[in-house]
Amino acid sequence: MTAVSEQVSMAGALNRALGDALADDPTVLVFGEDVGALGGVFRVTDGLAARFGEQRVFDTPLAESGIVGTAIGMAMNGLRPVVEMQFDAFAYPAFEQITSHLAKLRNRTRGRVSLPVVIRVPYGGGIGGVEHHCDSSEAYYTHTPGLRVVTPGTPDDAYRLLRDSIASPDPVIFLEPKRRYWAKGALPSPAGSGSIGFDRALVRRAGRDVTLIAYGPMVATALETAEAAAEEGWDVEVVDLRSLSPFDDETVCASVVKTGRAVVVHEASGFGGYGAEVVARVTERCFHHLHAPVLRVTGFDIPYPPPKLEEHHLPGVDRILDAIARLQWDDEVVGSYRA
Amino acid sequence: MTAVSEQVSMAGALNRALGDALADDPTVLVFGEDVGALGGVFRVTDGLAARFGEQRVFDTPLAESGIVGTAIGMAMNGLRPVVEMQFDAFAYPAFEQITSHLAKLRNRTRGRVSLPVVIRVPYGGGIGGVEHHCDSSEAYYTHTPGLRVVTPGTPDDAYRLLRDSIASPDPVIFLEPKRRYWAKGALPSPAGSGSIGFDRALVRRAGRDVTLIAYGPMVATALETAEAAAEEGWDVEVVDLRSLSPFDDETVCASVVKTGRAVVVHEASGFGGYGAEVVARVTERCFHHLHAPVLRVTGFDIPYPPPKLEEHHLPGVDRILDAIARLQWDDEVVGSYRA
Amino acid sequence: MARTRAPERTLLPGDEPLSLLRKDGTPVDDSPLSMPDDDVLVELHRRMVVGRRFDTQATALTKQGRLAVYPSSRGQEACEVGAVLALRPTDWLFPTYRDSVALVTRGVDPAETLTLLQGGWHLGYDPYEHRVGPQCTPLATNTLHAVGFAHAARLKGEDTAALVMLGDGATSEGDTHEALNFAGVWRAPVVFLVQNNGYAISVPMSKQNAAPSLAHKGIGYGVPSVLVDGNDVAAVHAVVREALESGGPTLIEALTYRIEAHTNADDATRYRTSDEVAAWLDRDPVDRLEAYLTSRGLLDNARRAAVAAEAEEFAASVRAKLNVDVVPSPDELFEHVYATTPRHLREQAAALREELA
Amino acid sequence: MARTRAPERTLLPGDEPLSLLRKDGTPVDDSPLSMPDDDVLVELHRRMVVGRRFDTQATALTKQGRLAVYPSSRGQEACEVGAVLALRPTDWLFPTYRDSVALVTRGVDPAETLTLLQGGWHLGYDPYEHRVGPQCTPLATNTLHAVGFAHAARLKGEDTAALVMLGDGATSEGDTHEALNFAGVWRAPVVFLVQNNGYAISVPMSKQNAAPSLAHKGIGYGVPSVLVDGNDVAAVHAVVREALESGGPTLIEALTYRIEAHTNADDATRYRTSDEVAAWLDRDPVDRLEAYLTSRGLLDNARRAAVAAEAEEFAASVRAKLNVDVVPSPDELFEHVYATTPRHLREQAAALREELA
Ligand SMILES: Cc1ncc(C[n+]2csc(CCOP(=O)(O)OP(=O)(O)O)c2C)c(N)n1
């Protein structure tokens, strides 16, 4: 039980959520590569093996398909595995188990088999990581019906969303924005822990002129942008999606209908990225309220670059401001940005 | 060398393309599961092992990551492997090799390593196949920079695109719409075989009122729809994308700017599907020419259904006509279709 | 470096497959296996005959368009039946698409068994009712489910072993190896039964694996391994039972043969000779057991006729059930994608209903 | 069923690791391996000393922020150097992130070797120049590349073998097994060198694998297997050379130890004792060879000093090169994604240029 005012890092909040879930529910298990004695390469599982024992928190052989595949079997047998993929790109070996089984088994069995599995994936860049350690792979999962895909932007939401994910009867891909692991914030009070709703987006900052749609690592960037934009006279509303799939049409469309303009931001490559879905949905639903096309500010359509170039790849405040500026404020012809 | 008037099935055209490529270039190899003596479960490689010998056309052990991984090694050593994944969902075990290596190795090595590998994937539904045999997995690949993703809609294009794919220095995901394997058409004359351009879309039917954007299995459906629409007084232009990535902005936008309305159609689930990218791009680029939001007609956001229900899942003429009808012909408020 | 050194002796299979009955049904003299009890043998026979009749019935139903596709296990009855009857009530079975005979032997309703292949839904039965996992199509993926399931049982303190079936081809997939490795490290109570029926669709063993036997894989994971004559139902039953009771993992390779083509849609003449098939027909598992039972006085013409009649009756019931055309409601498309149907799927369901109205 | 039955004898490793030199540098009496020639031993020594100095230099550079990360191979020099010097000129090496010492031993420029870890680009060297594949981070994936490469060489009629390096942890990945299987079936000229350094980051062998040894995996693929003392450079050199010349696949497990943490970012005290490290420091591969060379009169103080000086000079050159701050041009982001940069990337490059202008 955590006090509302305590400041913790996102990694700490996740650790707390795992510990509380393990304590509350004896069917919860935590396993993966290096999650035991080491406490995970990001220390998210620090201390859990010592506290809950090797039966409940343990290292596995080094095999991601094996981790997800056995988690599926355990869930079929009544347990709630929370597994870690060490880095985003290292979840790919598990793609078949995730796509063909984890996502589909409930539907395939007409609801007889429930797979409450959480797959934690530290994702995204911004930490100077070398290749294969910085992928933003959300689009692969969000396009797969049957999966829930969530990602927190703040420590308190990290706690809340992870508790909600572990409690969920559906399999959840839990994307942890690794560049925000060390950012501090308050934990939710126990009473408020379920109050947002597992698949609801959240207006993080109210504004009248334009809606900035962000998630995970970009929530902080969006909020920073909103502050900067205020100086230029734009009142920016920031929506944190939280649940990428299912998508909270209601909250997002209410905002866009109000502002009439929107920009969606993510680190992943733009082409076929998650932002395309956001643009398409919002445009389908709010077309007549839009003063300008919904724009995307995303990573380039390239493999994730080496550390020395990543600053150019990742969306930052200036690039987002730039997109906002191109939202036809005086109804001139729309420019196409990074088309 | 093939005469222009000969009628062949798409499977036959692909077989011809493989045979011609094997004959023209001694570095071309064809391998995979059951592609040798059996000639593939769809007979696309029929007769090739007998004609070119077991050194060039051969069966592998049953392991998709192994097939793609060894193909990468062979390509590094100067060969041009053309490999088959037996069905769409059975390519998932190769996802890591495709995503982390095949797509990225040229970029990672600053152009020193070229991987001219073609991965043939029979994809999509409509043949009454049981689960895991009908996935439309294009969005996973199109979101991965470094891959080319192409899909033919007709036998002549199947021949042309496969020859172009094998000749390409880039890795190509070659998606074969299995429900069109048996549809007949003429082969291109040898002279015309390169004339379309590897990554160009093609206007398959000119029209003034609305652009129907389709690819692979949906090209025939789109053309059928255009005929039906003509009876209702709509003059439909049909664009066959052919190359899903890279995307031919020029051809598509020229059409949409002209018609002012567009619908994109695919079998895959809509959410986060390839159609979202089409909607987003077209909207970004043609916003002020659009009379209505670009709509999508896609599979539902569900796992591919069993044979007895697939007809309801797959986009058909009526559903596409319905979407066309909702394109604000008298500028009323847009309805949201299958939102 | 800590290293678990299991004794090699138990990890390597013998040079020759274990057996209890020779091809002609005479008993093997010095088999290390113990012959199942008479009543078990009689039951194995009954179930093999019924299973085979079910199998031919299913193949016939494909010709009438009542099944979308059917992968026959004709010739593999000793594995399908011998292994399943070795399961204890609390054990679980993780079958593949080819193991429909195993399912009906386990007691799954034949119509529910065939729901997948009929095209009605992806699965027709409740896995928890008979402790049978969903028939698995993505090759080798079920091996990991079995390991996870068995390990969970151990963690929960339950005496449940998992029996996972796979083919010779499926042993080449990475998942098989990850599963054997997890099972070895966890000492999970899982039995991997590889039905080596000679082919993975058209691909023969010589192109699939170069090991002395597939059972030689076990030692690389510290998993005890057994090679058994897969057309000897007594032997299959004995080794599977022993493995299930061992409390740890076992890899069993059963040498058998797929008499029919891969499925009704396959043309086996493209890749194998009729002589080869004939040679295996000569090693028929049902004939073999019948010869033995007859010599032991456990099977006479009356019993034979009774079993045949039961099999016919069973086939008739399958025909009857399958001839009823059950088309699921389109509403079902949107159900059970998530535990609670989210808004976007409710909207899509509504749109489809409107379309069909 | 056609079945290639390779003789078991060659497929299983021995109970004890093969070696040529004991821990104290005295020669093993009845080793089945033949001792490398004197000039080779002297060269192995030189390269190990230089390699180790390179390695400590690289670790030091992480502290100064010149490298993003560095995975040290200190303690594993017998594998890194012994294996690489066994390569024939036409052979190829497929290394992992840990094998930087192998790369510099192969002749790759140290700055180009460290480009990846420095954060400058994903790869600094031209694979074709020294016949060295890209250092591979996704575990075990390079095993398949090596098999494909070697098989292609065979198809092209070239006498090229591939040596692929991997760790104990990487043997658990499905790709390792698929690669061993393809290599077995194709009889591809590939040597799998598993550097079993006791840990996969924090995970010890006891949680990774329950086999008597990792080399016991080979028999399951018909791949001859060898267990070797990975801190005995003479033995490693001998077995790798023999394997490369065999014309077929070989699995070699070399028992060694990672003296440093997984990378500079890791804290090894969380999962192992300093006693364990000390015990392995006592089995140091360089000391061992030095003792032998000294006893044979092949190494004296003068030579020792000369080699040390060369190592220092090499380290100085590495420092000098790495201290130059080369930042790639942002334009490079868009190059080599495809053979020809497509329009959308040209547009994105232009937008970035404008942004930076
Ligand atoms: C991952 C995957 N790849 C490919 C297939 C297509 N496929 C279905 S059955 C089969 C052959 C399987 O052979 P085997 O494992 O020997 O089993 P058998 O069919 O002989 O019982 C193949 C290649 C599949 N189902 N799953």
Ligand SMILES: Cc1ncc(C[n+]2csc(CCOP(=O)(O)OP(=O)(O)O)c2C)c(N)n1
């Ligand atoms: C597919 C994949 N999963 C996880 C990782 C993260 N990772 C990097 S090194 C490592 C441990 C590897 O251990 P081992 O194979 O023994 O090699 P060593 O580092 O000891 O040389 C892990 C888990 C990875 N690189 N690739």
Ligand SMILES: [Mg+2]
């Ligand atoms: Mg088989």
Ligand SMILES: [Mg+2]
């Ligand atoms: Mg290691």
